[in-house]
Amino acid sequence: xxxxxxxxxxxxxxxxxxxxxxxxxxxxxxxxxxxxxxxxxxxxxxxxxxxxxxxxxxxxxxxxxxxxxxxxxxxxxxxxxxxxxxxxxxxxxxxxxxxxxxxxxxxxxxxxxxxxxxxxxxxxxxxxxxxxxxxxxxxxxxxxxxxxxxxxxxxxxxxxxxxxxxxxxxxxxxxxxxxxxxxxxxxxxxxxxxxxxxxxxxxxxxxxxxxxxxxxxxxxxxxxxxxxxxxxxxxxxxxxxxxxxxxxxxxxxxxxxxxxxxxxxxxxxxxxxxxxxxxxxxxxxxxxxxxxxxxxxxxxxxxxxxxxxxxxxxxxxxxxxxxxxxxxxxxxxxxxxxxxxxxxxxxxxxxxxxxxxxxxxxxxxxxxxxxxxxxxxxxxxxxxxxxxxxxxxxxxxxxxxxxxxxxxxxxxxxxxxxxxxxxxxxxxxxxxxxxxxxxxxxxxxxxxxxxxxxxx
Amino acid sequence: xxxxxxxxxxxxxxxxxxxxxxxxxxxxxxxxxxxxxxxxxxxxxxxxxxxxxxxxxxxxxxxxxxxxxxxxxxxxxxxxxxxxxxxxxxxxxxxxxxxxxxxxxxxxxxxxxxxxxxxxxxxxxxxxxxxxxxxxxxxxxxxxxxxxxxxxxxxxxxxxxxxxxxxxxxxxxxxxxxxxxxxxxxxxxxxxxxxxxxxxxxxxxxxxxxxxxx
Numbered sequence: 001x002x003x004x005x006x007x008x009x010x011x012x013x014x015x016x017x018x019x020x021x022x023x024x025x026x027x028x029x030x031x032x033x034x035x036x037x038x039x040x041x042x043x044x045x046x047x048x049x050x051x052x053x054x055x056x057x058x059x060x061x062x063x064x065x066x067x068x069x070x071x072x073x074x075x076x077x078x079x080x081x082x083x084x085x086x087x088x089x090x091x092x093x094x095x096x097x098x099x100x101x102x103x104x105x106x107x108x109x110x111x112x113x114x115x116x117x118x119x120x121x122x123x124x125x126x127x128x129x130x131x132x133x134x135x136x137x138x139x140x141x142x143x144x145x146x147x148x149x150x151x152x153x154x155x156x157x158x159x160x161x162x163x164x165x166x167x168x169x170x171x172x173x174x175x176x177x178x179x180x181x182x183x184x185x186x187x188x189x190x191x192x193x194x195x196x197x198x199x200x201x202x203x204x205x206x207x208x209x210x211x212x213x214x215x216x217x218x219x220x221x222x223x224x225x226x227x228x229x230x231x232x233x234x235x236x237x238x239x240x241x242x243x244x245x246x247x248x249x250x251x252x253x254x255x256x257x258x259x260x261x262x263x264x265x266x267x268x269x270x271x272x273x274x275x276x277x278x279x280x281x282x283x284x285x286x287x288x289x290x291x292x293x294x295x296x297x298x299x300x301x302x303x304x305x306x307x308x309x310x311x312x313x314x315x316x317x318x319x320x321x322x323x324x325x326x327x328x329x330x331x332x333x334x335x336x337x338x339x340x341x342x343x344x345x346x347x348x349x350x351x352x353x354x355x356x357x358x359x360x361x362x363x364x365x366x367x368x369x370x371x372x373x374x375x376x377x378x379x380x381x382x383x384x385x386x387x388x389x390x391x392x393x394x395x396x397x398x399x400x401x402x403x404x405x406x407x408x409x410x411x412x413x414x415x416x417x418x419x420x421x422x423x424x425x426x427x428x429x430x431x432x433x434x435x436x437x438x439x440x441x442x443x444x445x446x447x448x449x450x451x452x453x454x455x456x
Numbered sequence: 457x458x459x460x461x462x463x464x465x466x467x468x469x470x471x472x473x474x475x476x477x478x479x480x481x482x483x484x485x486x487x488x489x490x491x492x493x494x495x496x497x498x499x500x501x502x503x504x505x506x507x508x509x510x511x512x513x514x515x516x517x518x519x520x521x522x523x524x525x526x527x528x529x530x531x532x533x534x535x536x537x538x539x540x541x542x543x544x545x546x547x548x549x550x551x552x553x554x555x556x557x558x559x560x561x562x563x564x565x566x567x568x569x570x571x572x573x574x575x576x577x578x579x580x581x582x583x584x585x586x587x588x589x590x591x592x593x594x595x596x597x598x599x600x601x602x603x604x605x606x607x608x609x610x611x612x613x614x615x616x617x618x619x620x621x622x623x624x625x626x627x628x629x630x631x632x633x634x635x636x637x638x639x640x641x642x643x644x645x646x647x648x649x650x651x652x653x654x655x656x657x658x659x660x661x662x663x664x665x666x667x668x669x670x
Contacts, residue, residue, distance in 0.1 A: 126512055129512060130514065132658055135658060
């Protein structure tokens with residue numbers, strides 16, 4: 001009894017240490033790979049083109065999976081394609097005036113009398129318009145995630161999911177683990193790095209270091225999200241003393257822009273992890289963080305921004321004037337505050353390719369953490385960034401017109417629909433000013449002529 | 457399998473009752489879910505989620521039409537508190553385009569139904585007549601957005617229009633004859649010859665295909 005004891009122990013020991021050894025080696029290999037292929041290039045801003053390769057591979061995988069499913073569906077005699085539409089009704093583009101004139105013309109007994117008056121028929125136009133909006137309205141459509149015409153193996157963007165193969169799922173799981181590890185590295189490096197730089201005395205060296213620390217951490221985060229970004233027209237990048245204005249789809253926009261340039265951030269002070277990050281960042285270089293109470297005071301906000309912009313040594317401000325996340329098919333009304341300041345505006349258009357991962361953040365549905373997890377469990381985030389030539393406010397324009405001009409330029413470049421609607425509608429109700437416009441138009445048509453008649 | 461079968465049966469029933477195709481019913485069901493916030497019924501408050509509707513001056517009348525028992529074919533008067541998906545489709549059906557394959561009699565029937573829907577919008581107290589008060593009410597609402605219009609102008613417009621309607625319906629009136637209000641038959645008379653069918657419908661788009669995986 002005694003002899004097998006120690007011998008079994010001897011047998012166990014090398015086996016155990018073998019596993020430990022293997023584990024140790026594989027971890028080291030993994031970290032070295034990570035370091036060489038991801039972190040070091042991030043620091044120096046070089047890319048091995050691995051992500052582009054990854055993207056091409058993904059496309060091939062999607063195509064293969066689609067073929068496989070089509071074959072499978074044919075075997076089972078299932079209907080694979082389902083009718084889909086982006087909007088269910090055809091809205092009549094005729095205006096209020098045209099339509100009412102047409103109705104009256106078609107039925108009026110006094111057909112030769114051209115002066116419009118109120119008639120029972122006028123209610124038609126409004127009734128039908130009302131029905132159309134109830135069936136399908138522009139604004140609510142913009143706020144739900146864009147339905148994809150193709151699909152991408154994820155249940156989120158397509159409402160259906162099929163389990164294709166074990167290997168694919170493992171590959172995906174591995175990707176997620178790597179990304180989470182990178183995200184940790186990125187964020188902790190940012191906090192630690194900026195705090196350390198903050199202790200240095202003010203001067204050129206400090207600025208240089210802080211820029212590079214920021215840049216490095218953003219680049220690591222970009223790789224954590226496996227974001228494949230194509231930058232266009234980099235010669236138009238924002239310069240000091242300017243304001244960079246972009247359309248807003250998700251919080252990731254910040255990381256995407258900031259990894260290709262140096263910006264000063266503007267935003268509300270948050271609690272929790274975001275607050276820690278914000279406090280650390282502001283030690284290294286001047287960002288503009290507002291307390292919650294200050295945000296309401298527009299003059300205070302404008303004053304601080306103007307001060308920042310006038311100091312030429314400070315970095316350009318990054319602002320998202322829409323105020324909320326839109327689902328990346330359109331550009332909503334730009335709030336005029338940032339356009340009143342009078343600095344040069346550098347517009348930037350960001351457009352995500354929805355095929356690889358839907359970046360839209362519906363903040364009334366998902367919290368920040370849930371959203372970030374979704375981002376990291378997508379296959380990849382593919383987007384394009386266009387730097388548009390700088391614009392300044394002309395003498396005869398007011399802030400609102402300037403804002404609209406910038407907005408149209410961004411919408412045109414990114415292939416997004418230019419909507420007049422206010423992004424804040426997602427949560428609030430329509431401002432009364434808009435309500436009145438259409439009613440005014442109709443009543444002008446009727447009363448104007450009625451008054452003419454009664455006067456004569 | 458059982459659930460899927462009863463769902464398609466339900467759809468077939470709705471197709472028969474309302475005249476929408478099964479694709480359109482699917483789309484409208486999704487819209488219903490969006491409006492109701494995933495609940496089985498819609499109340500008046502749910503229509504506040506349609507921002508475009510705020511622009512419409514007769515918004516309250518349109519929303520009221522959805523809950524009107526006469527439109528829902530549930531009674532001669534009164535308002536329902538909430539409507540389910542079938543009721544929603546019933547109201548939407550008033551705005552279906554006229555089928556060109558229908559014969560003359562069916563076309564007339566459709567037309568009458570659509571005009572009845574409009575009549576109910578004017579006749580808010582369900583007494584079968586559009587009185588001067590009710591007419592004034594509609595005109596005021598239509599002109600409500602403009603702060604420059606006096607209430608009197610709106611009134612005089614309504615009065616003038618009512619007089620014209622009276623002359624169409626009753627011909628020459630005796631000096632002491634009072635015009636009670638526009639009945640539904642008078643309403644139909646006013647609209648004779650006017651092609652409202654093409655103005656009172658909403659066109660559905662052709663569907664494109666998308667990959668589905670089950």
